[in-house]
Each structure stands twice: as structure tokens, then as C-alpha cells.
Amino acid sequence: MNLKNYLNFLLAMTGKEVKARYKHAILGFLWIFLNPLFQMLVIGFVFQNFIKVPVENYFLFLFTGLLPWNFFSYSAIKTTPSVVYERSLIQKAKFPREAIPLSIVFSNFFHFIVSLFLLIFFLLISGNLNFSLSSIFYFLFSIFWLLIFTSGFSLLGSALNVKYRDVNFFVQALVILWFYATPVVYPLQILPKTYLPIFQLNPLAYPFELLRHSLIATSLPPTNMLLANVTISFLIVLLGIFIFRKENKSFSDWL
């Protein structure tokens, strides 16, 4: 398969994911934005009234964390069992197997981008947008980082889950833990300094803070966290590609 056909194929698979999701939903694509909006209201209610997170404009702050979080968590949870779910496809024909998890990641990324632009539009008219050349760079860098990391993580999870179906349960539990271990409902800034080294192990910490900084000018964590997060992200992506390439040849024997 040449590169053009390969990309067309990936695009077609992604298109399928996007189209199929909102069929029969009356509000259709509006759900891209409504979904995180409802989440924001519920979580915001809890963290403003019961556990007070000392952040100005908390609902807005929360929303800028929920969008990337939804992208990552939906992708992780849906891709991990994806190869197993698509067993009939795998038994039918020879095609690039990575299209199965990647099409899910890309379709979620598409939704992520659309909702980000809606958010930027809202920030713009409400006068809260942090606009500068560096913020554009930070914005692009952080969403690119999230895309690459999520893709690598999805390749890893979906490949391992073929032989070890426990992986699916593990990822489900991990995602819940990860939600609280990532600066979504709180900024790193309000934590005691002694906790910061833990976040060096979480490859989502820096891109989340960076994305938020680029949108609403929150403060950034230290540079050594950037280096640690980039390194771990890079290793997980490499591992994902390596494991997927190794395992995908024998997928059909395990399904």
C-alpha cells in the first residue's frame, strides 16, 4: 500500500468513526461542546461549593482542563479493547492494523479541535483570551504533544489487550486515577512544592498546564518537569509503536 492510499485509508476509517458517533442523535455535533459543558457544571459545582479550589474564574479554568482530558480519556478507554472488538475485520482481510486504534484517536482529536475552537471563540468575545505569538506556539505544541502521546498509549494498550484482556480493566482503573493525578480540576500551582516531583512522572501534567497557559495565561510549572514529561511521553510512544509492530502480526491467532 503506498503512502497516499494509506493516508486515504486512515482518513476513511476516521471518517467512519466521526460519522457513526452522532447518527440518530438529534443534537448531533452539538454534543461535542454540550458534553464537556455539562461536565463542567457538575464538577465545577462540587469544587466551588464543597471543596473550594482557590482559582479565579473557576468554571473557565475547569473547562480548559476538561477538553484535553476528554480527548485523552475517551481515546484511552475506547481504543484499548478496539482491536478485540474488530476481530471480524482482522479475520477478513490484510490491512494496516494500526488503523483501528488510530482512527478512534483521530476522530476524538477532531472533536477536541472543534471544541477548542468553540472555546477560543468564547474566550475571544468574553475578553479572556491570552493572545500572543508565544501562546500560539504553546497551544500548537501542547495539542500536538497530546495527540502523539495519546496515539502511542493507544497503540500500546490495544496491542497488549489482544493477549492479555486484563489490560482493558487496568486501563479503566488507571484512567480514573489519572484524572486526579493530572491538573484538570486544580492547578499545580496551589499544591505544596514537595508534591511536584510526582507530577514529573505524569506525562500529561505539562501539556495540560501548557495548553491552559496558552489559553487563559495561568502560570507554568518548572522546566525540569517539561523535560521529564517529554522523556516519559517519548518512551511510551516508542514502546507503543514497538509492541504494536511486534504483536500485530499474530493478532488473528488470538482473536
Added chain:
Amino acid sequence: MNKIAIKIENLSKKYLLHHEKPTLVESALRFGKKEEIWALKDINLEIKKGEKIGIIGDNGSGKTTLLKIISGITEPTEGRLETNGRIAALIDFEAGFHPELTGEENTHLNGMLLGMSKNEIRKNFDKIVKFSGLKKFIDVPLHTYSSGMKLRLGFSIAIHSSPDILLIDEILAVGDQEFQKKSYQTMQNFFKKGKTIIFISHHLPTVANFCPKTVWLEKGKIKMLAESKKVIKLYE
């Protein structure tokens, strides 16, 4: 010009029989019993372009495994496989359809899964629809299709993917009488057209009729490869 369509050298395929589901803990401690099964052992086969070869053998003799390896769905454990040209395995026509998408959207996706390019599908789309006889239903979601309709669409896409090598596993009995007649004619055309064909069947007269040469598989090994009539006589 390469005259060989498929070349198989010392090819073997091992399957692990899982008596218990492997989990991380079990496999780490090596609790799970694993039994090895050689579905294919030391297969050597060379098929020239345009040849039509039948494969016969009892259930579990490795026919389907061989077909899966040639089509690239699974990899051999040992040995080498070389193929020249686009391969279409005529199996599992219903797989790869998304129930929420329309017949048209599914045709595009399914065609790409079979290795067709976007252009090829666009060019062949009318032919595919015409052959399937589903013109009226092509813009409705797949979940409203009967299983016969899905089979017809799947079959129609597969035969229009312009394969050089066709792998056919048994039943060509797709759809109703009329559609069966149509697909039978298409098959005959493929056989006449100089395509390379591997045909697995338990229906020996059909094998003898369609394929000059036949391979007899037994317990994962080639027991005999010769003129179809001779092989079938001995097999019976």
C-alpha cells in the same frame, strides 16, 4: 515479468492451544497450560500466474490456515511466502460493515479494507451496486439490511476489487437463486480470465470441473499434488 503468483517455501504454522485464558498473572507464573499444534508443516508450493488449484482435505487438515497465510491475515511461524499481485480472499462477506452507516458509505470503507484505492472504488461503484441489486437500498443504514443483502453487497465489493489472485473458501452459495446464478457466472468468468485461483472445497466434482490441479492436505502436510482427477480418485 514474474511468472510466479505464489511461492511457498518450507512453510509451517504453529498455533498455541489455550486450555485456559492467559492472564498477566498466569503467564508470568507459567500456570496456563499451552499445547502446540502444527496446523501446517513444511509446505512447499509454487503456483504460476493463471493457474487454478483446488485444495481438498478433511476438516482440520490446514486448508483454511493456508488460505489465511496466503492472504496475509496471519503470518507463518516458519518458512517463506512470496506473492505477486493483489489478493482477494472471498471469505466473511459481512465483516467490516458498520451498522449505522449507509450502504454507500460502507462500500467505500469496505473497498479500502480490501486494498482498493479511493479512485478505484469511485470508478467501480456503479458496477458494484448494480451487481448487488441493491440500488434502492444503497443510501439507507446497514442495520436495516437483511443478512442476505449484506452478503450480496460484501460479495459484490470483493469481486470488483480486481484481484489478481483469488482465494475462495467453499460456499459460493450467496443470496437467492438468481444472485447465486450471477455469482456462479462471475466465478466462471474469473476462471476463464486467466486469474490465479485457489479453490478450497469439499464438493469434489466442482473442484475437478474448475481446477486442473489439486492439492490434497492431510494433517497439515501436502499428501499429494497432481492432476485433479487422480487426486480426487485416491482421496475418495
